[in-house]
Amino acid sequence: MTNHAIENTNESGNINWRDYFSFSTDHKVIGVQYMVTTFLFFLIGGLLAMVIRGELLTPESNLVDRSLYNGLFTLHGTVMIFLWIIPFNAGLANYLVPLMIGAKDMAFPVLNAIAFWIIPPAGILLLSSFLIQGGPAQAGWWSYPPISLQNPVGYPINGESIWILSVMLLGISSIMGGVNFITTIVWMRAPGMTFFRMPVFVWSVLSAQLLQLVCLPSLTGAIILLFFDLTFGTNFFKPLENGDPIIYQHLFWFYSHPAVYVMALPAFGIFAEILPAFSRNPLFGYRSVALASFGISLVSIFVWVHHMFTSATPNWMRILFMVSSMLVGVPTGVKVFAWTATIWNGRLHLLTPMLFALGGAVMFVFGGITGIMLASVPFDIHVNNTYFVVGHFHYVVHNTITMAIFAAIYFWFPKITGRMYAEGWGKVHFFLTFIGANLTFFPMHPLGLHGMVRRVSSYDPQFQGWNVLISLGGFLLGMSTLPFIANMVVSLIGGKKVSNNPWHATGLEWTTSSPPPKENFEEIPVVNEPPYNYNSSEPIPEAAVTQE
Amino acid sequence: MRRIFNTLLLIVFVAVILVIARWIGDQAYSWMPTQATAEAKRVDQIFSFLTSVGAFIFLGISGMISYSILTCRAPKGDWSHGHPARSDIRLEILWTVAPAILVLWLAAQSFSIYQQLDIEGLAPMAHLHIPLESPADAATVPNAMEPAVENVEVMAKQWFWSFRYPNQVTSPELHLVVNQRTRLNLHSEDVIHGFYVPEFRLKQDIVPNRNIDIVLTPTQVGKYHLRDSQFSGTDFALMEANVYVDSLESYHQWLSQAAVSK
Numbered sequence: 001m002t003n004h005a006i007e008n009t010n011e012s013g014n015i016n017w018r019d020y021f022s023f024s025t026d027h028k029v030i031g032v033q034y035m036v037t038t039f040l041f042f043l044i045g046g047l048l049a050m051v052i053r054g055e056l057l058t059p060e061s062n063l064v065d066r067s068l069y070n071g072l073f074t075l076h077g078t079v080m081i082f083l084w085i086i087p088f089n090a091g092l093a094n095y096l097v098p099l100m101i102g103a104k105d106m107a108f109p110v111l112n113a114i115a116f117w118i119i120p121p122a123g124i125l126l127l128s129s130f131l132i133q134g135g136p137a138q139a140g141w142w143s144y145p146p147i148s149l150q151n152p153v154g155y156p157i158n159g160e161s162i163w164i165l166s167v168m169l170l171g172i173s174s175i176m177g178g179v180n181f182i183t184t185i186v187w188m189r190a191p192g193m194t195f196f197r198m199p200v201f202v203w204s205v206l207s208a209q210l211l212q213l214v215c216l217p218s219l220t221g222a223i224i225l226l227f228f229d230l231t232f233g234t235n236f237f238k239p240l241e242n243g244d245p246i247i248y249q250h251l252f253w254f255y256s257h258p259a260v261y262v263m264a265l266p267a268f269g270i271f272a273e274i275l276p277a278f279s280r281n282p283l284f285g286y287r288s289v290a291l292a293s294f295g296i297s298l299v300s301i302f303v304w305v306h307h308m309f310t311s312a313t314p315n316w317m318r319i320l321f322m323v324s325s326m327l328v329g330v331p332t333g334v335k336v337f338a339w340t341a342t343i344w345n346g347r348l349h350l351l352t353p354m355l356f357a358l359g360g361a362v363m364f365v366f367g368g369i370t371g372i373m374l375a376s377v378p379f380d381i382h383v384n385n386t387y388f389v390v391g392h393f394h395y396v397v398h399n400t401i402t403m404a405i406f407a408a409i410y411f412w413f414p415k416i417t418g419r420m421y422a423e424g425w426g427k428v429h430f431f432l433t434f435i436g437a438n439l440t441f442f443p444m445h446p447l448g449l450h451g452m453v454r455r456v457s458s459y460d461p462q463f464q465g466w467n468v469l470i471s472l473g474g475f476l477l478g479m480s481t482l483p484f485i486a487n488m489v490v491s492l493i494g495g496k497k498v499s500n501n502p503w504h505a506t507g508l509e510w511t512t513s514s515p516p517p518k519e520n521f522e523e524i525p526v527v528n529e530p531p532y533n534y535n536s537s538e539p540i541p542e543a544a545v546t547q548e
Numbered sequence: 549m550r551r552i553f554n555t556l557l558l559i560v561f562v563a564v565i566l567v568i569a570r571w572i573g574d575q576a577y578s579w580m581p582t583q584a585t586a587e588a589k590r591v592d593q594i595f596s597f598l599t600s601v602g603a604f605i606f607l608g609i610s611g612m613i614s615y616s617i618l619t620c621r622a623p624k625g626d627w628s629h630g631h632p633a634r635s636d637i638r639l640e641i642l643w644t645v646a647p648a649i650l651v652l653w654l655a656a657q658s659f660s661i662y663q664q665l666d667i668e669g670l671a672p673m674a675h676l677h678i679p680l681e682s683p684a685d686a687a688t689v690p691n692a693m694e695p696a697v698e699n700v701e702v703m704a705k706q707w708f709w710s711f712r713y714p715n716q717v718t719s720p721e722l723h724l725v726v727n728q729r730t731r732l733n734l735h736s737e738d739v740i741h742g743f744y745v746p747e748f749r750l751k752q753d754i755v756p757n758r759n760i761d762i763v764l765t766p767t768q769v770g771k772y773h774l775r776d777s778q779f780s781g782t783d784f785a786l787m788e789a790n791v792y793v794d795s796l797e798s799y800h801q802w803l804s805q806a807a808v809s810k
Contacts, residue, residue: 061785066782066783066785067782070779070781070782070784138781138782139779140779144740144778144779146738146739146740146756147739147740147779147780147781150739150781239755239756239757239758240756240757242757245740245755245756246755279616279620279630280622280627280628280629280630281629281630281631281633282632282633282634284633284634284635284636285634285635285636285639285640286634286635287635288635288640288644310742310751310752310753310777310778311740311753311755312752312753312755312758312760318662319659319662322655322658322659323652323655326651326652326654326655327648327651329647329650329651330644330647330648330651333643333644333647334640334643334644334647336609337609337643340609340612340613340616341639343613343616343617343620344612344616344620345616345620345630345631346616346620346622346630346631347620347621347622347626347628347629347630348616348617348620348621348622349621349622349624349627350617350621358613358617361613362609362610362613365605365606365609365610366606369602369605369606370602372598372602372651372654373595373598373599373602375655376594376598376654376655376658377658377659377662378590378591378594378658378661378662378665379591379594379595379598379658381591381665381749381750381751381752382591382595382746382749382750382751384751384777385742385744385751385777385778385779386777446579449579449580449581449595450579450580450581450746451581451744451746451747451775453744453775453776453777454779455779455784455785456784456785457785458785458786459785460773503627504627530634532634534629534630535629535631535632535634
């Protein structure tokens with residue numbers, strides 16, 4: 001059985017390395033294209049952050065020019081959100097969703113390839129703004145007017161207009177992906193794969209992509225109007241010409257808050273796959289966890305104003321959105337408690353994917369709690385736009401979501417490549433990342449409480465101690481990607497070959513060969529088991545155990 | 549027997565983290581800057597409360613996860629399954645309802661504190677007091693119904709602050725009288741700026757072409773820094789002003805000197 005699987009790998013090696021540089025319509029090729037491309041953007045976004053942290057080592061502005069500093073944090077945010085987390089999740093879902101639901105491919109393979117191929121040119125376009133006169137956009141990834149409408153060069157081609165075009169293109173790519181994922185999940189499930197037999201990862205992709213479809217057009221519309229104001233002299237958002245800049249903020253956050261859940265839900269889905277597999281227990285409360293994904297989506301559409309508590313927002317709106325924002329804690333709590341109960345009394349294997357998942361889950365509890373605190377209007381009025389907020393959302397986007405992404409890469413690496421990564425180096429990567437992440441993002445909370453505002457290139461010398469610590473943590477975090485990259489490259493070439501299911505996990509993706517053949521399955525599987533069926537009393541077959 | 553032991557263990561665990569969480573909440577006051585307004589005291593109260601509740605939840609969940617990590621390890625290479633429990637409807641209802649009640653309680657506490665802040669001059673709702681605190685505590689807060697005594701125009705532009713006083717004196721310094729309600733009319737000439745003095749626990753965006761007022765009562769004489777808190781472009785980091793909270797005499801002394809030197 002096992003030997004057959006390995007042979008199968010070689011025979012079915014009909015994915016050639018050249019395919020990864022072509023307009024392939026195979027969801028597995030596209031998934032890998034997404035993941036590798038976005039990882040390169042992650043490294044670029046990380047380098048931008050290193051320069052920012054280099055500047056903030058000292059209270060004076062002495063490393064980069066102030067306007068370049070503004071460009072650096074604008075592109076850091078834009079790259080990390082629109083070119084790393086969102087498209088990486090799309091890539092992972094591209095690879096996994098058809099396998100997990102027993103489909104041969106995505107519903108619209110050509111649309112799928114187009115959605116991917118928009119990303120590299122859009123990313124290169126964005127980064128090319130470093131080379132033009134006036135440099136990249138400097139108004140932050142939120143790009144509030146009227147500051148974003150102050151065109152320093154006077155030409156129609158400027159950093160801001162390039163930023164708008166690039167974000168618009170990436171938005172179009174995401175909408176194409178959304179249509180494709182929803183159609184695939186609703187219509188292409190294998191026989192017997194009822195909704196309540198789908199893995200929670202698939203549920204989380206479905207709810208996240210529904211959010212994309214409902215909310216993203218709001219951002220696209222807003223930045224089109226912004227482009228008109230910037231380039232053609234319209235006055236939609238210019239306060240001194242009777243436009244309204246606050247409307248832009250509403251339109252922007254109507255997408256950009258749910259965007260956090262577009263990023264976070266797949267991460268929660270990853271935890272829901274990995275925690276059961278490495279504690280050998282069924283996912284506790286499967287139905288409530290699956291439905292909680294939709295609960296989070298639904299509530300998250302009605303919380304956007306909590307980003308605007310200080311933006312001349314009337315009292316009734318402040319109170320309403322305080323209550324709605326706090327309610328996000330309820331479905332999120334359901335997930336966290338379910339993870340805790342899943343590993344309770346389990347048989348834990350602390351291998352690299354599990355370490356990243358546990359580390360990410362614990363740091364998510366921290367980031368979630370500071371999120372609830374920020375929803376409290378009187379407290380938010382003090383810490384809004386300070387480093388407290390920066391610390392909070394990096395606990396979510398890095399310490400939870402990026403940790404989950406690393407967990408996913410290690411977990412599905414054997415499936416995608418047919419080879420095993422080096423476990424020892426995986427653990428080194430985990431501990432460096434976990435220490436670096438806390439060293440970088442925890443001290444931002446006391447800084448914010450003391451009133452250090454965000455987006456500054458120089459600061460009061462009283463804040464230097466914490467800032468040095470944050471910068472050192474940031475450099476450690478930068479270094480921590482090196483063992484990861486080395487591990488991936490070396491294991492891809494010389495890693496030990498693996499069987500179909502090295503983790504003895506449940507789920508259809510583990511029933512096919514590693515890597516899966518073209519069209520995924522020898523024959524379309526029929527599902528007759530509940531998900532996460534880790535409660536069979538049968539012993540694990542001896543042959544499979546020795547394979548480890 | 550084992551069941552009783554486990555229950556006892558759970559009770560001890562909850563009690564210990566309750567004590568620790570309470571202690572952390574008490575420490576939270578010291579993580580904040582000086583309290584220079586009556587509002588600051590209120591904000592620190594809600595922060596301390598949120599910190600206690602948050603610490604309890606964080607310690608509870610991470611404690612349980614740590615316990616599992618320490619005690620429930622499978623031998624290497626043994627992939628046999630754990631317990632078969634899939635769900636427990638009572639437990640799931642409990643952990644849906646309990647957080648719902650908890651967040652509504654947090655929201656109610658925040659709302660009650662918010663009503664006691666009298667920060668926005670245009671905010672009628674801020675006067676609907678439902679005092680939840682002890683009357684003795686309330687007596688220290690200046691009466692919110694009292695009209696503001698002083699009016700200062702705050703003008704923000706890239707990247708300077710200036711302040712106009714009732715006698716038409718304009719100065720780059722903000723002077724306020726201790727224990728006196730002052731209304732600040734916030735104006736911006738170009739982009740959105742933000743009025744933020746950490747010691748006042750107050751922040752308000754200043755939107756061009758909109759009349760936005762805040763009202764505040766400083767309670768502590770001293771020198772503070774006003775920071776632009778809404779990103780405003782190249783020299784955003786430099787957009788600061790000195791804020792002086794003076795006694796009534798020194799305020800008038802400064803104001804007349806400023807009028808003469810003008």
